Amino acid sequence: MANTDHYVLTNASLATMEEGDAAYGLVEAGSIAIAQGRIVWVGAAADLPADYAAWDQRDQGERLITPGLIDCHTHIVFGGNRALEFEMRLNGASYEEVARAGGGIVSTVGATRAASLDELVNGALPRLDALIAEGVTTVEVKSGYGLDRDTELNMLRAARRLGELRPVRIKTTFLGAHATPAEYKDRDADYITEVCIPTLHAAHAEGLVDAVDGFCEGIAFQPDQIERVFVEAQKLGIPIKLHAEQLSNIGGTKLAAQYGAISVDHVEYANDEDAAAMAKSGSVAVILPGAFYTLHETQLPPIDSFRKHGVPMAVATDGNPGSSPMFSLLLAMNMSCTLFRMTPEEALAGATRNAARALGLTDTGIIRVGFAADLTVWDVKTPGELSYRIGFNPIHTRIFGEMK
Numbered sequence: 001m002a003n004t005d006h007y008v009l010t011n012a013s014l015a016t017m018e019e020g021d022a023a024y025g026l027v028e029a030g031s032i033a034i035a036q037g038r039i040v041w042v043g044a045a046a047d048l049p050a051d052y053a054a055w056d057q058r059d060q061g062e063r064l065i066t067p068g069l070i071d072c073h074t075h076i077v078f079g080g081n082r083a084l085e086f087e088m089r090l091n092g093a094s095y096e097e098v099a100r101a102g103g104g105i106v107s108t109v110g111a112t113r114a115a116s117l118d119e120l121v122n123g124a125l126p127r128l129d130a131l132i133a134e135g136v137t138t139v140e141v142k143s144g145y146g147l148d149r150d151t152e153l154n155m156l157r158a159a160r161r162l163g164e165l166r167p168v169r170i171k172t173t174f175l176g177a178h179a180t181p182a183e184y185k186d187r188d189a190d191y192i193t194e195v196c197i198p199t200l201h202a203a204h205a206e207g208l209v210d211a212v213d214g215f216c217e218g219i220a221f222q223p224d225q226i227e228r229v230f231v232e233a234q235k236l237g238i239p240i241k242l243h244a245e246q247l248s249n250i251g252g253t254k255l256a257a258q259y260g261a262i263s264v265d266h267v268e269y270a271n272d273e274d275a276a277a278m279a280k281s282g283s284v285a286v287i288l289p290g291a292f293y294t295l296h297e298t299q300l301p302p303i304d305s306f307r308k309h310g311v312p313m314a315v316a317t318d319g320n321p322g323s324s325p326m327f328s329l330l331l332a333m334n335m336s337c338t339l340f341r342m343t344p345e346e347a348l349a350g351a352t353r354n355a356a357r358a359l360g361l362t363d364t365g366i367i368r369v370g371f372a373a374d375l376t377v378w379d380v381k382t383p384g385e386l387s388y389r390i391g392f393n394p395i396h397t398r399i400f401g402e403m404k
């Protein structure tokens with residue numbers, strides 16, 4: 001009898017993304033046994049134990065199976081859009097000039113504050129659906145466009161709601177230290193004291209915070225201000241991550257490493273010393289080519305230093321209305337290869353195994369016994385094809401291993 005809770009995917013190549021001798025952890029002619037949303041066996045079909053041979057066998061027609069993709073850095077909940085600024089920048093204004101002129105993040109804040117919870121959810125759904133359509137099974141979503149207590153909480157509630165409305169795992173990140181709102185102009189430290197930190201506590205009390213992030217940058221917050229937020233996160237036992245060294249090097253990476261950050265994100269201006277510090281703290285470098293591309297950045301992230309020091313690299317969309325209006329993780333993978341010379345294997349590891357690690361997840365991102373059956377079946381023969389094409393989605397099916 002066919003049991004939908006117990007079945008075997010068979011006749012497929014498996015890019016398990018296990019680290020070891022085989023590139024991509026590849027298993028040719030493989031099978032995966034799944035029970036109640038979990039992987040219970042994986043290997044060459046020829047070795048499938050007799051017990052599983054009695055289960056429903058689902059022929060995958062020699063397609064490729066990878067772990068479900070993971071977008072570990074997004075800002076997909078927001079109000080409005082920034083198409084006007086897009087035009088401004090193309091008429092010569094720099095990102096910094098746009099920000100200093102009251103545009104940038106702060107302009108999205110107005111539209112986000114004006115939106116209801118339902119509007120935030122409905123606005124984000126098409127962006128989430130675009131990711132899901134590419135085989136994404138886990139998405140991180142940040143706050144940071146509210147910058148007041150009620151709106152920050154609403155953004156995080158909207159993110160949680162997305163996970164109820166769609167078969168996808170959502171990880172929420174509190175990004176209260178994203179920008180200083182107009183009402184606190186030139187009073188960054190007061191904003192941290194009076195709004196950011198109390199809101200973090202309120203959000204945590206409501207179970208809305210899986211990680212704490214900040215934007216450490218000349219146009220945003222200084223390391224000592226970010227550190228105050230990290231101290232609170234540490235007290236609450238929440239993992240930390242940081243937008244650091246995106247537009248300049250002001251020491252954010254070193255601070256994040258000191259606090260054991262699970263990831264340090266952007267890092268174009270990070271140097272070899274920063275990479276060494278990240279290796280020591282076990283932080284993942286999250287590579288975000290969408291922002292690099294959109295901002296016409298020319299400073300390349302120090303990929304060779306990350307390799308040399310053994311810093312794991314993740315790849316994400318940074319999907320947001322300003323610096324990366326990109327909601328395709330496959331495109332981010334392609335761009336990380338073409339713009340940053342990452343290998344297709346690094347790009348796929350960056351959207352699976354290392355992305356899971358950047359979110360502190362230990363049961364997804366690898367095709368491994370005991371892990372969630374978060375899987376994507378692709379109409380391709382080799383895993384390098386996933387990064388190779390531009391603007392092409394070769395998905396066949398996506399399996400979300402909802403654990404029962």
Ligand code: DI6
Pocket residue numbers: 104105108178214215243246291318320321322323324
């Ligand atoms: N770095 C970014 O690239 C985004 N946030 C951040 O900290 C920009 C977000 C925006 O421009 O709306």
Ligand code: FE
Pocket residue numbers: 073074075243318320
């Ligand atoms: Fe970001």
